[in-house]
Amino acid sequence: MVDQWAGVRERVVALGAQSTSSEVFGFFGHRWVLEEPLTEDGLAELEDQIGARLPEEYRTFLLHVAAGGAGPAYGLFPVRRVQGRWRWEGDGADLANLSMLAEPFPEHGPDPKTLDELLIQRPEEEDFEEIEDFDDAIEAWDERxxxxxxxxxxxxxAIVICHLGCALREWLVISGSHRGTIWSDGRADDSDLVPLLDDGGEPVTFARWYTGWLEKAEQAVLPASSDL
Structure with missing residues (x-):
């Protein structure tokens, strides 16, 4: 597990030093800054607090690469010790309930029939004579x-590990049968949580998620830099 992270921190730092690194999506969120890695004691304290062992790919990343920072989209949410307690920080990180991380991630979402019925019932502005009535109806629907x-x-x-803007986020599953995989959260767009899949239809694990981003960033930045 440790070998897969060999040289990764150095590669990220090298990318950030390139004049064209700002062309990578999300640059303005992380600016290629990497937090210091966690210590063994810090990681042990974190896992003791949440009552669960983190997935191996992620925990070795925390120990040997960084506690967060430069990464996919607007960056990997850092995990930090604040006032004696560990927490992940970032736009939407507080959506994760840290007291429930030892519980298994659900196998299924809401009943599709229930979702379809609710979506069909979503109010449309043209169905109301008064805009105030539509506003009240859509507010009530949003609450449901x-x-x-x-x-x-x-x-x-599961924990939120990054955001893509417009309240779209990605999660890392910590416990349960999907442990170690990344899930996309499109609920802000009236969609649902779905697993990220590779070109072969297999679930994307944390290491593939991060190194895949790094490889694409290098392809976008390094060729352009070598031409300067």
């Missing part, structure tokens, strides 16, 4: 949607 889709138990056993 959020109660169903954002129920804390739906993301038990």
């Amino acid at each position: 949607w959020d109660a169903l889709m954002f129920a804390p138990e739906r993301t038990a056993g």
Whole structure:
């Protein structure tokens, strides 16, 4: 597990030093800065607090590359010790309930029939004579949607690790049968949580997620830099 991270921190730092590195999507979120890696004691304290052992690819990343920073989209959310307690920090990181990380990530989302019915019932402005009535109706619908889709138990056993803007985020599953895989969160666009899949249809694990981003960033930056 450790070998897969050999040289990764150095590669990220080298990319950040290139004059064209700002062309990589999300640059303005992380600016190629990497946090210091966690210590063994710090990681042990973190895992003791959450009551779960982190997936191996992620925990070795934390120990040998960084506690967060430069990474996919606007960057990998850092995990930090604040006022004696560990937490992940970033736009939407607080969506994860840290007291539920030892619980298994759910196998299934809401009943598709329930979702379809709720989507069909979504109010349309043209159905109302007064804009105030439409506003009231859409607000009530939003509350029903959020109660169903954002129920804390739906993301038990997972943490938010980055955001893509517009309230779209990605999660890393910590516990359960999907442990170690990345899930895309499109609930802000009236979609749902779905696993990220590679070209072969296989779930993307943390290491493939991060190194895949790094490889694409190098392809985008280094050729352009070599021509200067």
